[in-house]
Amino acid sequence: MSKETEGFNTINPTTEEKIAHYHYMTEHTALQAVEDCHTAFKKWKLTSLEERAEILKSIAKALEKHKDSYAKLMTREMGKLVKQSYQEIELCIGICNYTASEGLKQLQEEHRELQDGGKGTIFYSPIGVIYGIQPWNFPLYQAIRYSIVNIMAGNGVLLKHAKNVTGCALKLSEIFEEAGLPKDVFKVLIINHDTSDKIIANDFVRGVTLTGSSDAGRYVAKKSAEVLKKTVLELGSNDAYLVLDDADVELAAETCAKGRLYNNGQTCVAAKRFIVVDSVYEEFKEKFVSIMKTMKMGNPMEETSDLGPIARKDLREELHEKVLDSVAKGATILCGGEIPDTTGFYYPSTVIGDVKPNQPAYKEELFGPVASLIKAKDNEDAMRIANDSKFGLGGGIFSKDEDKAMELAKNHFDTGMVKINSFGLAYPNMPFGGVKESGYGREHGGFGIREFVNVKSITRS
The missing domain is CATH 3.40.309.10 (Aldehyde Dehydrogenase; Chain A, domain 2)
Known part of the structure; x- marks a missing residue:
C-alpha cells in the first residue's frame, strides 16, 4: 500500500483503545478538493456580509444543538476533561456570534475624500482559499478560530487537522453544512505531509495559517514564502x-x-x-x-x-x-x-x-x-x-x-x-497571538477578520 493511501487509527488516550480508522486522501483527491473549494468560493465571495453573518449565527445554533455529542467526542479523541469540552464549545459559539456582528463593521466598505477632490473607496475583498493546519489540543476551537473569520470574509477554507482528532474535524464539516454553509466552502483534508506541501503550492490556495510548534511554523513559513503566500502563525510558548x-x-x-x-x-x-x-x-x-x-x-x-x-x-x-x-x-x-x-x-x-x-x-x-x-x-x-x-x-x-x-x-x-x-x-473580542518564536499575526478581537483579505483601493474623479 502506498504512503498516499495508507491509513491511521485514532486512539482514546483514556482507555488506549482504537476509536476509528481513516485512510489518507490520494494526492489527486486532495487537489480536487482544493479545486472544489475554489469553485465554491467564487460564488460565496459574491454573497453579502449580512448573508454570511446569518450563516455564522446558524453555525452557533448548530453547535449548541450538537453540544453533548461534540463534547464527548473531543474528550474521547484527546482526553480533555469533558466539562472543559463544554467550555470550549461555548467559547466557539461566542466566536461565531461575535464575528457575525463585528464582521459587519470590519468588512464594511469605506469612503474617503481625496486631496485632488476625487473620491476613494476601500473594499475588503476576499482573496480565495485559505489553508489551515491545526493541532489537537483544542479540537473544535482551533478549527473555528481561523475558519469562522475567513468564512465571514468571503473566503473558502481548507482544514488539515491533527490525525488524532479527525472525527472532530469531520463532525465540524457536517455542522457547517447543516447550518447552511454552501457545499465545499469548507473542506476537510485527511492528508500526509507530502500532500500538504502540494496544497500550500496550489495556485488556488492564497493564504496559509498554522497553529503548532515553532519548528512546524518555520517549515510552513518557508514553504509558503517560496510561493509568495501570506501566513499567520500561532506557535508554542513557555509563558x-x-x-x-x-x-x-x-x-x-x-x-x-x-x-x-x-x-x-x-x-x-x-x-x-x-x-x-x-x-x-x-x-x-x-x-x-x-x-x-x-x-x-x-x-x-x-x-x-x-x-x-x-x-x-x-x-x-x-x-x-x-x-x-x-x-x-x-x-x-x-x-x-x-x-x-x-x-x-x-x-x-x-x-x-x-x-x-x-x-x-x-x-x-x-x-x-x-x-x-x-x-x-x-x-x-x-x-x-x-x-x-x-x-x-x-x-x-x-x-x-x-x-x-x-x-x-x-x-x-x-x-x-x-x-x-x-x-x-x-x-472573542480580544486579540490573540504572540511575538518572537511564538509566531505572528492576530486572531480574535476583529483583527483576524482582515488577515486574509485584499484591502482594495478604488479611486474616481
Whole structure:
C-alpha cells in the first residue's frame, strides 16, 4: 500500500483503545478538493456580509444543538476533561456570534475624500482559499478560530487537522453544512505531509495559517514564502507568570495551579514558568505545591476528575524526557514526576524546583501538567527572567498594585498577551497571538477578520 493511501487509527488516550480508522486522501483527491473549494468560493465571495453573518449565527445554533455529542467526542479523541469540552464549545459559539456582528463593521466598505477632490473607496475583498493546519489540543476551537473569520470574509477554507482528532474535524464539516454553509466552502483534508506541501503550492490556495510548534511554523513559513503566500502563525510558548513582592500569594497559587493544569496542561498559552520574587518564594512554593499535590488524575468523563490523560503516548514520553533531563541538570522534583502504572496516558501534576537556564524546564515548552518554579531576586529580576525566552505568546503578573502591573505589562513584558491577577485562554473580542518564536499575526478581537483579505483601493474623479 502506498504512503498516499495508507491509513491511521485514532486512539482514546483514556482507555488506549482504537476509536476509528481513516485512510489518507490520494494526492489527486486532495487537489480536487482544493479545486472544489475554489469553485465554491467564487460564488460565496459574491454573497453579502449580512448573508454570511446569518450563516455564522446558524453555525452557533448548530453547535449548541450538537453540544453533548461534540463534547464527548473531543474528550474521547484527546482526553480533555469533558466539562472543559463544554467550555470550549461555548467559547466557539461566542466566536461565531461575535464575528457575525463585528464582521459587519470590519468588512464594511469605506469612503474617503481625496486631496485632488476625487473620491476613494476601500473594499475588503476576499482573496480565495485559505489553508489551515491545526493541532489537537483544542479540537473544535482551533478549527473555528481561523475558519469562522475567513468564512465571514468571503473566503473558502481548507482544514488539515491533527490525525488524532479527525472525527472532530469531520463532525465540524457536517455542522457547517447543516447550518447552511454552501457545499465545499469548507473542506476537510485527511492528508500526509507530502500532500500538504502540494496544497500550500496550489495556485488556488492564497493564504496559509498554522497553529503548532515553532519548528512546524518555520517549515510552513518557508514553504509558503517560496510561493509568495501570506501566513499567520500561532506557535508554542513557555509563558511566564510573575509573582511580585506585593502579590496576593494565595490568589497567585490557586490561579497558577489552574493556569498550569487547564486542558491537562496542553495549552499554548498556559501558565508554564512561575517566577517568584525571593521575599514571597517559600510561601508561594508551599501553597502552590500543596494544591498541585491534590489534583486527582481520573477518567475525563467524570466530574470528580481534575486531570485527564496526555493526548498521545509519544507526547507523554517526550514530556517525561524533558522532566528527567531537567533533573539530570540540577532541577528537583517537588511533586509528581513519575509515569503511573495504569491504563491511559496519564501524567501527574508536577512541580519542578531549582530551575536554571540550562534545563528544558527553563527554556523549552513542557506540554503537559508540569510547572517550572523559578526564584527571582526582586521584581526587576523577575521581569528579566520572564523575557529571557525565545517565546512570547502570553504571560501573567500578580501584584496588588494594578497600576504597576499595567505599566510592566505595557512597557516591559515582551509578549502578545498579559493577564493581571488572573488566568484565561481566549476571548472573542480580544486579540490573540504572540511575538518572537511564538509566531505572528492576530486572531480574535476583529483583527483576524482582515488577515486574509485584499484591502482594495478604488479611486474616481
